Amino acid sequence: MSKKPLNLVHLSTLVAVAILVGTELVATSWAAGWALGGLFQLDPAVSRIFEIVFALAGLVGLYFFMRTAVRHEPIR
Template sequence: MPSSDSSINWTSLITICSAAILIGTELLGAAWASGWALAGFFQLGSTVETILQCVFALCALYAIFVFLRQANRVEPVFKRN
C-alpha cells in the first residue's frame, strides 16, 4: 500500500500496463485456442470445449496476476520521495 509521501512512477506504470496487455492477450488467446484444439482433436463436444477454454483461461489469468506482481517488484509503480 502506498504511503502519503509516495508518488506514481508513470514510466513504470505505462511499461507494466503495456506489457500486461501484450502478454495477457497472448495468454488468453492461447488458452482459447488450446481448448478449441484439444476438444476438436479428441472430438469431445462443445460443452467440454467450453470447459477446457474456461480452465485454461483461469490459468492464463493467474499467470497474468503473477506477472504483474513480479513486474511491480522489478519496476515499482510507487516511488518514495
Template structure:
C-alpha cells in the first residue's frame, strides 16, 4: 500500500533506485575500461607504462560514461512528486 504523494517532497525510493543503478553502471564501466586498456596494451606490447597510460585513459572514458548515465537516469526518474 502506497501513501499519496505530497507535493515538494523527495521520493526516497526513486533516489535509492537511481543511486543503486548508478553504482552498478559505474562499477561495470570502469572495470571494463581498465580491462580494455590492459588487454590492448598487452596486444600491442606497449610495456608497463603504456599499459598504465591506456588504463588511465580508458578509465576517464568510463568515469565520463558513468556520470552521463547518472545524469540521464536522474532526469528519467522523477525524484520529486
C-alpha cells in the first residue's frame, strides 16, 4: 500500500502560516504578560511567571490553529 506523495504547495503554505501566526500569537501573549507585570508593578519573578504562562497559552492557541489548518489544507 503506497502513500500519496506530499503536496509541497500545501506543505509550504502550512509552514509559512505556522511561522507567521506562531510569531504573532507567542509574541503577543508574551508581551501581554510583560505588560500586566509592569502595570501592576509586580515582582520580576512574578512578572516572568506571567510571561511564561501567557507564552504557553499562545503556543496552545497555535497548536489548535495548526490542527484546524491541516484539516482544511491536507498535505497528502
